[in-house]
Amino acid sequence: MDSSNKKRVAIIGAGPSGLAACKHALAKGFVPVIFDSGASVGGVWTRTLASTKLQTPAAAFQSLRLPLAGGHVGVPEPRPSAGYSGASEKEVTAWDRWSGNGEAFGDGSGEWHLTVEHIESGSIQKYEFDFLIVCVGRTTRTWEDHDAAELIRGKRVVVVGSGKSGLDTAAECAEANGSKYPCTLIYRTANWMVDHKLTWGLNVSKRTTTRLAELMVHKPEEGFALSLLATLLTPLRWLLSTVTETYYKMHIPMRKNGMVPDCTISQSLLGWKLGLLPDRFYDLVDEGSLVLNKCDSFSFCADGLVLDSGKRVEADVVILATGFNPDQLLRSVFTSPWVRDIVSGASSDTMLPLYRQVDSLLLIITSFFIFAIQYSIDFATLLLLTRKVVVDICRNIVHPRIPQMAIVGYLESRATIYPYEMMSKWVAHLLDGTVRLPSVKDMEKSVGEWALWGQGARRRSGSLFLKSCIATVTTWYHDQLCRDMGYSARRKKGFVAELMEPYGPTDYADIQ
Numbered sequence: 305m306d307s308s309n310k311k312r313v314a315i316i317g318a319g320p321s322g323l324a325a326c327k328h329a330l331a332k333g334f335v336p337v338i339f340d341s342g343a344s345v346g347g348v349w350t351r352t353l354a355s356t357k358l359q360t361p362a363a364a365f366q367s368l369r370l371p372l373a374g375g376h377v378g379v380p381e382p383r384p385s386a387g388y389s390g391a392s393e394k395e396v397t398a399w400d401r402w403s404g405n406g407e408a409f410g411d412g413s414g415e416w417h418l419t420v421e422h423i424e425s426g427s428i429q430k431y432e433f434d435f436l437i438v439c440v441g442r443t444t445r446t447w448e449d450h451d452a453a454e455l456i457r458g459k460r461v462v463v464v465g466s467g468k469s470g471l472d473t474a475a476e477c478a479e480a481n482g483s484k485y486p487c488t489l490i491y492r493t494a495n496w497m498v499d500h501k502l503t504w505g506l507n508v509s510k511r512t513t514t515r516l517a518e519l520m521v522h523k524p525e526e527g528f529a530l531s532l533l534a535t536l537l538t539p540l541r542w543l544l545s546t547v548t549e550t551y552y553k554m555h556i557p558m559r560k561n562g563m564v565p566d567c568t569i570s571q572s573l574l575g576w577k578l579g580l581l582p583d584r585f586y587d588l589v590d591e592g593s594l595v596l597n598k599c600d601s602f603s604f605c606a607d608g609l610v611l612d613s614g615k616r617v618e619a620d621v622v623i624l625a626t627g628f629n630p631d632q633l634l635r636s637v638f639t640s641p642w643v644r645d646i647v648s649g650a651s652s653d654t655m656l657p658l659y660r661q662v663d664s665l666l667l668i669i670t671s672f673f674i675f676a677i678q679y680s681i682d683f684a685t686l687l688l689l690t691r692k693v694v695v696d697i698c699r700n701i702v703h704p705r706i707p708q709m710a711i712v713g714y715l716e717s718r719a720t721i722y723p724y725e726m727m728s729k730w731v732a733h734l735l736d737g738t739v740r741l742p743s744v745k746d747m748e749k750s751v752g753e754w755a756l757w758g759q760g761a762r763r764r765s766g767s768l769f770l771k772s773c774i775a776t777v778t779t780w781y782h783d784q785l786c787r788d789m790g791y792s793a794r795r796k797k798g799f800v801a802e803l804m805e806p807y808g809p810t811d812y813a814d815i816q
């Protein structure tokens with residue numbers, strides 16, 4: 305297709321999700337321009353601590369296959385700000401259809417204006433686009449390795465926080481300074497941090513990516529039959545969780561070091577609050593290079609910190625690894641206070657208010673026939689026929705009230721890259737008109753139902769649930785994206801494989 309006839313597409317963010325969005329837009333004949341506030345492409349992975357490893361198997365990143373065909377990666381630029389011009393906020397709010405007519409580019413009168421200020425020269429450049437894809441990720445950039453190494457060299461370092469970044473940072477400091485200047489890790493609660501060398505069948509990633517595992521958990525908009533099944537399978541989920549916990553407690557010295565989490569593995573999985581232990585983590589504790597201190601609160605004093613127990617910890621450097629604010633990162637892209645207000649919802653929300661809906665008739669049929677008749681009749685045909693008689697189904701990527709804009713890269717999951725690539729494929733299908741969106745009212749209804757599911761997940765996880773975390777329902781989510789794009793959601797050969805084999809990026813490789 306002649307790309308000169310195509311609409312103009314901008315992507316903000318050149319991390320893995322921005323690159324995936326670019327790759328799939330290119331495949332549909334668009335020539336997007338990527339803007340990034342950094343000087344290089346790759347996002348988080350251009351600067352990580354040496355000890356930070358992929359927590360998910362490399363295969364989960366397989367489908368991205370960089371560099372991009374055609375080499376259309378855009379020019380690294382300072383941080384752009386985006387404003388919409390066309391219909392007024394009042395008009396947009398009154399629309400029954402997303403973008404006015406349900407189309408990716410609306411009626412052609414609306415545009416996104418990107419303003420880029422070049423810090424060094426002070427010059428300002430303005431660009432106009434017909435569609436905006438926001439891929440700014442969930443975290444801000446990390447330090448350059450050598451800056452960090454300089455900062456902590458020969459210092460008494462305290463790291464606060466027991467998440468992935470906290471443990472990686474503490475291990476890195478302990479390795480660098482040894483037992484002469486031990487690093488202290490301060491944490492409120494321990495998380496399930498597991499040793500990647502323990503590869504027994506309790507491989508959490510594999511266990512949670514089968515359809516059988518997904519049948520054991522509640523899913524958004526699942527319908528009565530699947531909800532009942534998930535409830536009936538609760539004892540099996542509990543058993544698997546308990547066996548997994550026992551195994552990890554036996555093989556990782558967490559009891560000895562006071563690092564046994566208060567929550568169950570099942571709860572951690574719901575919010576994806578688990579990660580990989582840095583190499584030699586407990587060896588560093590045994591050597592005296594790393595000191596672990598549990599406390600609920602602390603205050604600063606002249607030479608370090610005072611813990612709530614009254615204990616003093618001397619420190620030259622305190623590193624807070626206490627989390628990030630993805631909503632702020634997302635909001636900061638937009639100039640309009642109205643868009644900023646609605647784009648991410650409230651920080652206490654369980655899901656980003658982005659669109660996703662499954663038609664109830666489709667769900668009822670899916671619930672009843674899901675495994676029983678799938679392979680005795682052609683299930684894909686049944687789904688396609690069903691689509692003919694019900695309204696279209698749609699997805700979790702566009703805000704019902706913000707026209708000509710999609711967000712890729714906010715959802716949390718056990719492996720984030722391949723859901724982001726699936727979302728990118730969906731956006732590309734939206735751009736070329738294959739994916740059709742229903743009314744704004746139906747989109748908002750769907751947003752509400754996902755939020756309801758998120759509230760349940762947050763309750764069940766004991767408040768560990770991260771906003772927009774689909775870790776336990778990733779394949780379920782991909783099923784909806786597949787159907788929207790006109791592909792069968794069943795990607796395996798045979799009933800047993802469909803039920804028992806883990807789902808991963810290679811299952812979706814043929815979707816272009």
Ligand SMILES: Cc1cc2nc3c(=O)[nH]c(=O)nc-3n(C[C@H](O)[C@H](O)[C@H](O)COP(=O)(O)OP(=O)(O)OC[C@H]3O[C@@H](n4cnc5c(N)ncnc54)[C@H](O)[C@@H]3O)c2cc1C
Binds near residue numbers: 318
């Ligand atoms: C310590 C750590 C470990 C992780 N481990 C894993 C793992 O094992 N497996 C996994 O799947 N995921 C993991 N992740 C998640 C990780 O975020 C994803 O792998 C991936 O980097 C997300 O890609 P992204 O493009 O959405 O975001 P990012 O990689 O964060 O890229 C976003 C890009 O947008 C740019 N940007 C941000 N704001 C703006 C703006 N306003 N204007 C212009 N540009 C902007 C940034 O400069 C950056 O280049 C980990 C994250 C961290 C921090």
